[in-house]
Amino acid sequence: MMKVPFVDLSAQYESIKDDVTVKISAIIARGDFVLGEELAQFEKEFSSYIGVKQGIGVASGTDALYLALLACGIGPGDEVITAANTFIATAIAISQSGAKPVLVDVDKKTYNIDPSKIPGKITRRTKAIIPVHLCGQPAALAEIRKMAKEYKLLVIEDAAQAHGAYLSDNKKVGSDSDLACFSFYPAKNLGAYGDGGMVVTDNESLAEKVRLLRNYGQKTKNQHSIIGFNSRLDNLHAAVLRIKLGYLDRWNNCRRENAKIYQELLGTNPKIVLPNFKAGSGQDHVYHLYVILAEERDKLAEFLKGRGVSAGMHYPIPIHLQPCYKSLGYQKGDFPVAEHYAEHTLSLPMYPELTRQHIKWVVDSVNEFYKQR
Numbered sequence: 001m002m003k004v005p006f007v008d009l010s011a012q013y014e015s016i017k018d019d020v021t022v023k024i025s026a027i028i029a030r031g032d033f034v035l036g037e038e039l040a041q042f043e044k045e046f047s048s049y050i051g052v053k054q055g056i057g058v059a060s061g062t063d064a065l066y067l068a069l070l071a072c073g074i075g076p077g078d079e080v081i082t083a084a085n086t087f088i089a090t091a092i093a094i095s096q097s098g099a100k101p102v103l104v105d106v107d108k109k110t111y112n113i114d115p116s117k118i119p120g121k122i123t124r125r126t127k128a129i130i131p132v133h134l135c136g137q138p139a140a141l142a143e144i145r146k147m148a149k150e151y152k153l154l155v156i157e158d159a160a161q162a163h164g165a166y167l168s169d170n171k172k173v174g175s176d177s178d179l180a181c182f183s184f185y186p187a188k189n190l191g192a193y194g195d196g197g198m199v200v201t202d203n204e205s206l207a208e209k210v211r212l213l214r215n216y217g218q219k220t221k222n223q224h225s226i227i228g229f230n231s232r233l234d235n236l237h238a239a240v241l242r243i244k245l246g247y248l249d250r251w252n253n254c255r256r257e258n259a260k261i262y263q264e265l266l267g268t269n270p271k272i273v274l275p276n277f278k279a280g281s282g283q284d285h286v287y288h289l290y291v292i293l294a295e296e297r298d299k300l301a302e303f304l305k306g307r308g309v310s311a312g313m314h315y316p317i318p319i320h321l322q323p324c325y326k327s328l329g330y331q332k333g334d335f336p337v338a339e340h341y342a343e344h345t346l347s348l349p350m351y352p353e354l355t356r357q358h359i360k361w362v363v364d365s366v367n368e369f370y371k372q373r
């Protein structure tokens with residue numbers, strides 16, 4: 001029996017502990033907590049890592065999406081298109097802005113938004129498309145950008161699961177849209193020790209608007225040009241994220257290596273579908289999640305639990321079938337691919353520090369389950 005957690009944040013902490021302790025103590029001693037120097041530095045470093053000019057640290061990934069939408073002037077009466085299988089936060093941010101989320105089914109191979117199904121959803125109210133790079137795999141952004149240009153729509157990337165993934169040989173996720181939104185929730189590929197997020201963009205005026213919105217609409221002290229919010233990335237989190245950014249590529253490589261090991265050990269099992277693995281296509285995958293589609297998914301998850309393996313489900317109930325979105329008027333059967341995905345999706349343990357032995361135990365357990373059926 002081997003215990004394999006779903007993620008292991010303490011293993012990561014062990015590797016950077018000394019740096020973190022020194023930096024955090026210094027910030028506390030200085031009393032530099034909000035909109036401080038570490039945040040300014042991290043905004044520069046992260047945006048330049050992504051390959052864009054501006055980065056604005058905010059309180060969460062959800063707020064990054066929300067403030068990005070507001071900065072674009074999107075609100076009541078507008079429609080925003082996104083993927084039917086995304087995390088609820090994408091839809092919530094659209095709703096918070098006052099706009100209506102319009103869902104589109106996903107591609108059978110990548111489980112990202114299916115560009116061919118977008119035009120049918122565009123109306124004269126449509127203002128933007130939010131592609132989601134789900135699980136760390138880039139969505140078909142080039143195609144979506146072309147479409148957006150044709151219909152004069154904005155593209156806002158939900159990059160909450162894809163820090164450091166490449167869209168093509170020299171372009172990263174987050175660098176080829178009007179605005180891109182990242183989350184630094186602790187378990188993301190780049191995670192703070194609490195909530196956090198960032199909007200990145202090359203557009204100076206949109207950046208300026210997000211900057212105003214996150215800080216009470218205040219441009220200079222005591223001058224409030226708009227009714228803004230309090231949504232800032234704390235300086236302590238920024239300090240931790242600066243340290244972690246130095247390891248991100250290495251950690252993403254470990255995730256890719258672990259995915260390869262899964263791929264090799266899982267082999268061909270007719271009961272499961274492995275993630276789309278596009279080696280050499282220019283597009284890559286940073287495996288925020290390692291997702292298989294499994295027959296008898298719930299029973300398999302229970303079985304794995306009994307063998308010490310924590311698996312997750314992202315996400316078992318699609319947005320259109322959530323009680324909170326009844327008002328959108330969707331029904332079961334409206335998004336067959338997303339629904340199939342929701343019913344079968346199982347996220348196996350995935351984090352940089354996972355070892356081959358861990359993975360072997362997980363795979364042996366999966367095989368054992370189907371052998372016993």
Ligand SMILES: *Cc1c(COP(=O)(O)O)cnc(C)c1O
Nearest residue numbers: 060061062087089090160183185
């Ligand atoms: C995590 C996540 C968000 C929201 O980020 P928070 O920081 O948790 O608010 C949005 N979209 C996707 C796809 C996510 O995975």
